[in-house]
Amino acid sequence: MHTLAQLRAGELSGITRLDLSCGLTEFPNEIFQLADTLEVLNLSGNALNNLPDDLHRLTRLRVLFCSDNQFSELPACLGQCTALTMVGFKANRIVTVPGAALPPQLRWLILTDNRIENLPRELGERPVLQKLMLAGNRLRSLPESMRDCHRLELLRIAANQLNELPQWLLTLPSLTWLAYAGNPLETEADAVALEATPLIDWSALRLEQQLGEGASGVISRAVWQRDDGSAQAVAVKLYKGEMTSDGSPLHEMNACITAGLHPNLIRVEGRISGHPDEQQGLVMQLIDPSFGNLAGLPSLDSCSRDVYAEDRRFSAEVALRVAQGIASAAEHLHRQGITHGDLYGHNILLNDRGDCLLGDFGAASFHATRDDVQTRALQRLEVRAFGVLLGEVLARVDSGLSTERRLALEALEQRCCQADVLGRPAFSEVSEILQNL
Structure with a gap:
């Protein structure tokens, strides 16, 4: 972090x-x-509420964060x-988004956790728009012009006031990662699964070292003293209350449980x-330390794509095991009426043998379990995410x-990523193809 005195x-x-964060007004x-x-x-x-009209004097400015x-x-x-x-104005008090405020080369826009009720027509007139994060606002609709956002890959519209997903949205050829939980349109979580999940008293848990922290919560290693007197090493995730870029942390918790x-x-x-502070949390399986992340988070330059270490390589056996495991997990989630919404390499843990686990349900959403056009389309968006992952591996x-x-695998990748959303295979077919290989 820089200082004003240095500047x-x-x-x-x-x-x-x-980077300046020093109470600027x-x-x-x-x-x-x-x-x-x-x-x-x-x-x-900071405490800013405006920017200078001549900001364009910063002629090389590519990325601006004012959250x-x-x-x-x-x-x-x-x-x-x-x-x-790239423009990021998360957690402000924004009500109005003028069309004139959208840069012509806008690729990545973050307006999470504001008070926005309407978006301008001009949003659909930004040809390179790839990543759009709008969770935690008051939107009742999306501008019809967005049907022309043919390069849009990631869309976060969770925790708004949407009563339906526009039909055109689910035909966008590049849309891959969609989160819409916490809107009136969403099917509710499986109450039976939630009620059937055992309650574990906070007093039975002894937290040890912190294992990680994300936007939705903190994960720690813990010891669970079970009712039968045995002790079990577990992971404890305590959820934060704030809105994340994906949506509500409590929706994430419900999705983890419903997934089964x-x-x-x-x-x-x-x-x-x-919990003494009434904090919500889950007790989960402790992952062996031999597991690590398949990939790194997207960068400012890669935008919606994961970053891999330059020397990252896989054997054919490991690659196939990862593909089979993730396809099987996604097929299972879809049967439960869940789309993961964030099927990415950085959310996959694996070991040297190719054993893998799909985690982070922060962008998960619920949909009807019946087979109809909308359900198929929502699931095929996730199939495209798998196709991207398969290509990277x-x-x-x-x-x-x-x-x-x-x-054969490259042909499968192409089918999963084709522009015709409903022309993509279901995960049941993907899994069958992988098994035959």
């Missing part, structure tokens, strides 16, 4: 990224002195920034009761895969 003293000359004019080099500007965590400020309107000056591709048992899903042991298999099998 004013000229110590930051030539930098490409500036006005945009520091000294930032314009960095116009020749500045590409990423992060002003999150956790006091904006009530997305600044119109952003639309004049011709190099700007599958060898490629992390097992839920029970729900926590009696195949690109990192150097040997051990015969030409015939590689061609």
Whole structure:
């Protein structure tokens, strides 16, 4: 994090990224002195409510973060920034989004946790829009113009006031990762599954070291003192109350429970009761430390695509085991009326043998279990996510895969990613093809 004193003293000359979080109430004019080099500007965590009309003087600015400020309107000056591709205004007080505020090369827009009721027609006129995060607003509809967002891959519209998903949305050729939980349109979680999940009293748990922290909660290693006197090592996830970019953490908890048992899903042991702060949480299977993430999170440059280590390679056997396991897990979820919404390599844990687990249900949504056009379309969006994953894994298999099998897998990848949503195979067919290979 940089300081205002450094900026004013000229110590930051030539930098490409500036991070300032120091209670700012006005945009520091000294930032314009960095116009020749500045590409990423992060002003999150201040008290700003406007930006200068001549922001476009920052001619190289590609990325702007202004989350956790006091904006009530997305600044119109952003639309004049011709190099700007990523805009993040999460957790402000934004009610109004003028069409003029949307930069012409907008690729990634984050407006999570605001007060937006309507979006402008111009949103559908941004040809490179790829990632759109709108969870936690007051939207009742999406602009009809968005039917032309043919490059849109990731859409987060959870926790709004949508009564239906527009038919055109489920025909978008590139849409891959969709989260819509917490809207009136969503089918409710399986109450039977929720009620059948054992309650585990907080007093029976002894937390040890923290294992990780994400947007929705904190995971810790713990010891569970069972009623029969035995002790079991487990993982405890305590959920935060805030809105995440995917949606509500409590929807994530319900999806984890409703998902049920599958060898490629992390097992839920029970729900926590009696927490002193009434915090919600789950007790889950503790994952062996030999498991690690398949991939890294998307970067500012990769936008909606995972990042893999340059030396990341897989044997043919491991690649096939991962593909089979994840396809089987996704097929299981769809039978329970759940779309994962975030089927990505960074949400998959695996070991050297190719044993794998699909985790992180933060973007999961519920749908009807009956077979109809909408249900099939929602499921086929997830099939495209699998196709993307399959392609990423195949690109990192150097040997051990015969030409015939590689061609068959590449053909499967192409079918899963084809533009015609309903023309993609169901996961039952995907699993059958993989088993035959």
